[in-house]
Amino acid sequence: MDLKLLNDQGQAATFSAPDTIFGRDFNEALVHQIVVAFQANARSGNRAQKDRAEVKHSTKKPWRQKGTGRARAGMTSSPLWRGGGRAFPNSPEENFSQKVNKKMYRAGIRSILSQLAREDRVAVVDTFTLESPKTKLAAAKLKSLGLDSVLIITDNVDENVYLATRNLPHVAVVEPRYADPLSLIHYKKVLITKPAIAQLEEMLG
Structure with missing residues (x-):
């Protein structure tokens, strides 16, 4: 050439x-x-979300287990609750390499x-x-x-x-x-x- x-x-x-x-x-x-x-x-990874252990919430049980007629709940950081942690959060340690x-x-x-x-x-x-x-x-x-x-x-x-x-x-x-x-x-x-x-x-x- x-x-x-x-x-x-x-x-x-x-x-x-x-x-x-x-x-x-x-x-x-x-x-x-x-x-x-x-x-x-x-x-490099820069996405980060918090799971139920990382969000700032009380660990107190919101109400008693039985007798209220409401669904049972253990703590307000549950992924089912508004403001709770993500079930499968994105992590900044995610590996994108090929x-x-x-x-x-x-x-x-x-x-x-x-x-x-x-x-x-x-x-x-x-x-x-x-x-x-x-x-x-x-x-x-x-x-x-x-x-x-x-x-x-x-x-x-x-x-x-x-x-x-x-x-x-x-x-x-x-x-x-x-x-x-x-x-x-x-x-x-x-x-x-x-x-x-x-x-x-x-x-x-």
């Missing part, structure tokens, strides 16, 4: 990328599964990268570095490359690059092992350094 190789002025040449990563067929069902699993695994096999996950990432390459949303650079940790420098460099919303995958996240890009709203910089399926789909473009492509090939090939 041929990808655009950009220089600092944004001029494009051709880079021959490995078909093992960028030449796969798009598997929509698999990509959907790994994206949903990624979102589910990032989810398991995806490593082979499936790798195949899904390859499928996403291949589709992005076909849509001309992947570009390659030799390296991505900055002289100083200035956001203005990072914004100017990305503008010269013709990029605004971009996920930058580099073999090693330089401190200057990290500090300069962290305040840009539509830019993220990650190493290959942290390139998740949601980020790959979310950004308009993916910019990958040559050493990072070698790492991706080692991880996914």
